[in-house]
Amino acid sequence: MRWRDLGIGLLFTIIIWQVLAWLVNRPILPGPAVVLYTFGRELVAGRLAGHFLVSTYRVLASIAISLVLAVPAGLALGQSPRLNRIFSPLLYIAYPIPKVVFLPVFLLLLGIGDASKIALIVVILFFQVLVVVRDQASAIRPELIMSVRSLGAGRLALLRFVYLPASVPAILTALRLSIGTAVAVLFLAESFATTSGLGYYIMVESWSRVAYTEMYAGVVAMSLLGLGLYYLADWLERRLAPWLFAS
């Protein structure tokens, strides 16, 4: 998305927000001006910046770990129909399980620090990334594989020169899908049994003490986190998959 489009989108969001605030006309929905002012004040003077950094770290770490685990697994399944036959029933069962319900288990096993939140998000993202990468890798035309094999490529060279680059768009798509999920799950995981993060800031520090403008400042921070990650994915796509933009 271009900067101009981003500006127009933001402007519309603020206008709709302001209109809704006037219509509702209650403390639970303050207007954008006061919220943005609070956001700035909390960022500089309050603890918002700290919570923002903690949440950013958790999301980035979860995404990185899930990519490191799921991409090789997806490539392995995608290039071997036999492996895929063995594991696809397991995936078929595991994929639709709402893994977020295991939050209490992770809290018990890994404690209330970063590890439980990161582990929960990793478990959720792992399957999303795995399935997308696997499907992309198995969709490579056999003619392409044959012609690269005819150059003398063994399994390793095929992975390095064909399967891995072929999955870059799939990895980035999976990344984009993951961002929304990761931020949402993070909010849930941070909203209880913890002492840091934007979820904690929104639910515990603000909402529970009826500080609605601070709460919305937290919502703005969480939205900026998601938006920033989307931009990161766009930037990565331009860097890693330039052929998608050549015409």
Added chain:
Amino acid sequence: MSAPIVLLDDVTFTYHPQQPPIFQHFDWEVEQGEAWAVIGPSGCGKSTLLYLLAGLRQPTAGTVLVEGQPVPRPRASIGLILQDHGLLPWATVWENAALGVRMGHFYARKRAPRDTPRPYPPALPLSEVDAWLKRLDIHHLRHHYPNQVSGGQRQRVAIARTLALHPNLLLMDEPFSALDALTREDLQTLMVQLQAELGVTTIVVTHNIEEAVFLGRKILVLHVPPNEAPIIVDNPAAGSPAFRASKEFWEMTQRLREMLTPAARR
């Protein structure tokens, strides 16, 4: 006389045990430096023959030797060019042409499995790639992606990629079928020139009679399976760009056409 570069000895190949074999007790020899065309109707097994030579398929029975060695897997000294889809869509023209050479560097320290020829490409200098792109008139396109160049140019990239590895045997499966007539003739002429320049043994599989006659100094005719004895047509006049305009060319296409019509077989 030197040993044949390709030797099929009593080869039987079948995809399914229930179906008739594509080849049955089939013998065939190709000498070093020859230019062959393989022609036949669809389903006759001409692509299968190429895959057997390329190491992409294994014979059900019998022996396939290339350069005096069996081909249990593809090896870089045997080049293969397919009709399409052979280029990496995410790599530029230069990167595609350099793929084999880069894999040579990737495998530079890897040795061959015991008692078999080394299947990996040699670690040649990357400057070879530029030389080939220039020879094939596509050097100016080196930063383009495959979807930004024409079908004929894509096939030139595939040729550059294969020839950059100095193959001893060049296999082509319907290499120009997807191209328009003028581009096709242009590339056929190029192949005749390259064959003369390099002396590389070539085997072109085609369903196009004119292409077979223009490119093949020897023509192997396949029929509906099972193929048992090879039917070989000598075509010594082929091998020069001017051949296409000659009377012999026309006569040879007529002869092949008669051989390929189903009525002629019975």
